[in-house]
Amino acid sequence: MEKENLFTFNFNSAMNKLMIKLLILAVSVAGMLSLIGFLTPRFSAGIVVGNKQQSLLENLGNYNTVFVGTSRINHGLDPIVFDETIRKEFDQDIRSFNFGIAGASLGEVSYIVDYLLENGPEEMQYILVELCSVEASLSDKFCVENLKSSRNKYWLDQKRLELSLGNLSSQQSAQKRRLDNRTLKKNYYTNYLENIFQVGMLEDYLSFAFRNKKRGLGRNQNGFNSLDNNQFATALDGRRAFLNNGLEIEVKKARASKTHFGKPKDGIAFNKHYHKHLQSLEKQAAAKNIRLIYIVPPLLPISSYEELAVLHYNLPTRMKINVANSQKYPEFYSREYVWDGNHLNEEGATLLSKEIARIFGQKVFKAK
Amino acid sequence: MLFHSLSFAAFFVVIVLLYYVLPAKFRWVLLLLGSYFFYMCWRPEYAVLILLSTVVDYLAALQMEKEQHKTGRKKWLFLSLFVNLGLLFTFKYYNFFSSSLTGFGLQLPLMEFLLPVGISFYTFQTLSYTIEVYQGNIKAERHLGYFALYVSFFPQLVAGPIERPQRLLPQLKQTFAFDYERVVKGLKMMAWGFFLKLVIADRLAPVVDGVYNSPTDFIGLQVILATIFFAFQIFGDFAGYSLIAIGTAKVLGYELMENFRRPYLATSLRDFWNRWHISLSSWFRDYVYIPLGGNRTVKWKWSYNILLTFLLSGLWHGANWTFLIWGALHGIYLLIERMISKPDRSKSNQPTSFSLVKCFQIILTFFLVCVAWVFFRANTVAEAFMLLKASFQIRPEQFDLTLFRSTSATELLLCLFLICFLMISQLRQEFEWGRNWLFERESPLRWVVYILLVVAIIGFGVYGKREFIYFQF
Numbered sequence: 001m002e003k004e005n006l007f008t009f010n011f012n013s014a015m016n017k018l019m020i021k022l023l024i025l026a027v028s029v030a031g032m033l034s035l036i037g038f039l040t041p042r043f044s045a046g047i048v049v050g051n052k053q054q055s056l057l058e059n060l061g062n063y064n065t066v067f068v069g070t071s072r073i074n075h076g077l078d079p080i081v082f083d084e085t086i087r088k089e090f091d092q093d094i095r096s097f098n099f100g101i102a103g104a105s106l107g108e109v110s111y112i113v114d115y116l117l118e119n120g121p122e123e124m125q126y127i128l129v130e131l132c133s134v135e136a137s138l139s140d141k142f143c144v145e146n147l148k149s150s151r152n153k154y155w156l157d158q159k160r161l162e163l164s165l166g167n168l169s170s171q172q173s174a175q176k177r178r179l180d181n182r183t184l185k186k187n188y189y190t191n192y193l194e195n196i197f198q199v200g201m202l203e204d205y206l207s208f209a210f211r212n213k214k215r216g217l218g219r220n221q222n223g224f225n226s227l228d229n230n231q232f233a234t235a236l237d238g239r240r241a242f243l244n245n246g247l248e249i250e251v252k253k254a255r256a257s258k259t260h261f262g263k264p265k266d267g268i269a270f271n272k273h274y275h276k277h278l279q280s281l282e283k284q285a286a287a288k289n290i291r292l293i294y295i296v297p298p299l300l301p302i303s304s305y306e307e308l309a310v311l312h313y314n315l316p317t318r319m320k321i322n323v324a325n326s327q328k329y330p331e332f333y334s335r336e337y338v339w340d341g342n343h344l345n346e347e348g349a350t351l352l353s354k355e356i357a358r359i360f361g362q363k364v365f366k367a368k
Numbered sequence: 369m370l371f372h373s374l375s376f377a378a379f380f381v382v383i384v385l386l387y388y389v390l391p392a393k394f395r396w397v398l399l400l401l402g403s404y405f406f407y408m409c410w411r412p413e414y415a416v417l418i419l420l421s422t423v424v425d426y427l428a429a430l431q432m433e434k435e436q437h438k439t440g441r442k443k444w445l446f447l448s449l450f451v452n453l454g455l456l457f458t459f460k461y462y463n464f465f466s467s468s469l470t471g472f473g474l475q476l477p478l479m480e481f482l483l484p485v486g487i488s489f490y491t492f493q494t495l496s497y498t499i500e501v502y503q504g505n506i507k508a509e510r511h512l513g514y515f516a517l518y519v520s521f522f523p524q525l526v527a528g529p530i531e532r533p534q535r536l537l538p539q540l541k542q543t544f545a546f547d548y549e550r551v552v553k554g555l556k557m558m559a560w561g562f563f564l565k566l567v568i569a570d571r572l573a574p575v576v577d578g579v580y581n582s583p584t585d586f587i588g589l590q591v592i593l594a595t596i597f598f599a600f601q602i603f604g605d606f607a608g609y610s611l612i613a614i615g616t617a618k619v620l621g622y623e624l625m626e627n628f629r630r631p632y633l634a635t636s637l638r639d640f641w642n643r644w645h646i647s648l649s650s651w652f653r654d655y656v657y658i659p660l661g662g663n664r665t666v667k668w669k670w671s672y673n674i675l676l677t678f679l680l681s682g683l684w685h686g687a688n689w690t691f692l693i694w695g696a697l698h699g700i701y702l703l704i705e706r707m708i709s710k711p712d713r714s715k716s717n718q719p720t721s722f723s724l725v726k727c728f729q730i731i732l733t734f735f736l737v738c739v740a741w742v743f744f745r746a747n748t749v750a751e752a753f754m755l756l757k758a759s760f761q762i763r764p765e766q767f768d769l770t771l772f773r774s775t776s777a778t779e780l781l782l783c784l785f786l787i788c789f790l791m792i793s794q795l796r797q798e799f800e801w802g803r804n805w806l807f808e809r810e811s812p813l814r815w816v817v818y819i820l821l822v823v824a825i826i827g828f829g830v831y832g833k834r835e836f837i838y839f840q841f
Contacts, residue, residue: 029822033827203571
């Protein structure tokens, strides 16, 4: 141990040597991580999202319509039923693919839509996107951890970071309540940086490389996953919990949907930043001759009804399909068609697909 | 503040830069303020407990030195023991004892407060100071600042290594110039520590938690694998923490004691305790086992000394019957081992040759350690026995990579690969295989290894809010 008096700091050769070596190490590591990021598939953060993207890429010529959203879309919109209904009732050739992803957040959905607009099928004419809730996307689960994978961050690029931060401040003023801004912003920035440097993401690449390539594509390989045929523990646990609980979640949701979708409410504040984003996404699609329509599905989280109802009332009619209202669609809240309080069963999905197809057809083809 | 957080990264850079910029005479102030800030990031109010321990022990030691007679010194030692162990008892053990007493018909109110992080570590560190002053081995420290820094030195404040005053106090008064070799060595230790924690321990944790938190759902191979995983999880977690602590101190110039020396290559239980949590086991040896009489006494008393020491070591880990049984089990292991084997005169830190007999001894020791880990990890004693019983129910269909419901085959393979990698690196160190070839000369290959290590920490690390296991002790 050396003894030295007072100031020992000077940029002597040893310090320079360390700084240079640390810099070389940092650059090499960053370079290697960027290379890995460049070489690995963009959607390898989750097996289902990756499989759906790969399947769509491999069959670009087969589809002209894509559904995007959360598990409500994944388990609720059957492309075969949808296409058949359009064919029968409107005599149009629609070939759709379901890109619904369980646990998708607003940011992830926005990222997928952007991806589709850039790289989707050449013949793509329509994108039906679930109207996602900002409130639900603010929960810690989406920001910090999502299904034990990098699903919480792979989509968090510069554009999504701006969207998330903008939504955050706009949501606060719309809801007139204090959000834990510091934590949420910290989460977004951390995840953004982690996404750039591939933090904790290599394991997902490995899982993706050795994945079952058909997982999540459904029995007809069109992305629709009927819950009745789903043997995953989470789906079965959800069903068991739904059958055992006496709280009747679907009744509560039906009530919430009536309260908020029953009649339009004027003058209620809504998230203007998100609203602007939804409109710009539609314009971006229109520039590519693609019609983008937002769907408000049934069985939303109870806390999202008010937010989405107000937002929905402030979107132009051409841009939206609303099937969340239990007054108009009581069947989507009936035990007969509900799987677990949050999703429809296969029969329910068939009904929903037909109904959305009819509204979509009216909006798109009858108007022609 | 967790070591594996961005806030610590920023804190570390600021402290290191300021440390080498500041005039040497002010560095202790920087480290003391930094250490209190580091601790207060968790719960500011609990810093009062460290301050109380510091002031009481500082004054007690000064008073002890003034006393001519042993009886006079003893009262000040008792004061120190009373205050420190009193705080430890109140915050860590009171609820355990009061709930245990309800079984005997005594109803004491339960207290609702969080266990102060690191209380067991800094209490033992400050107690070692007063005991050493009492025994006349060191002189009382007159500079309150240096003493306060000895108690609260941030690299080892919350989970050790539990330092001795003879080692740390003189170093705190020294001035260290920037030494390239030392700083690089410290950074390498930190990197390896982060790898052990983030890539190995935290990856194994969900598999272990899955089994140990739902013990009724798993049997046979699942329980056995989860227990082996826990053995490596706790090693990765704690040895990782210790390495980061030692590396951090080394960057600043300070040498902390080694805390782990390849424990799963121990050839006996005695050897294991010379390699596992060395700073704590040597603390118990020096301040409990030897004062009780050690092995220089009649056989029954010697057995009693060993058992009591290990029971106290178990209790130190936590206020739960599972830890007491874990400690007792290790005490019994040692007694049996000493009864049936000749005294081992080899020094465990000396490189030795590999042989089949040694291999068998290593496996047997690891097996016994794992049996004890079941009690350490289980949530209750009943669950520990349930898991031990369930581990015998091995079925052929379990030999499948999807045997854990929530863990994919890739994850499981990765866990097994990491354990093999860790063991190979430990074997390499123990038997000095390939050491000169890779690490003792400048080579591009060495750079590749460092880059891969950092890439692995960043890319394969598990990032979330998982704390170090030993923080709870």
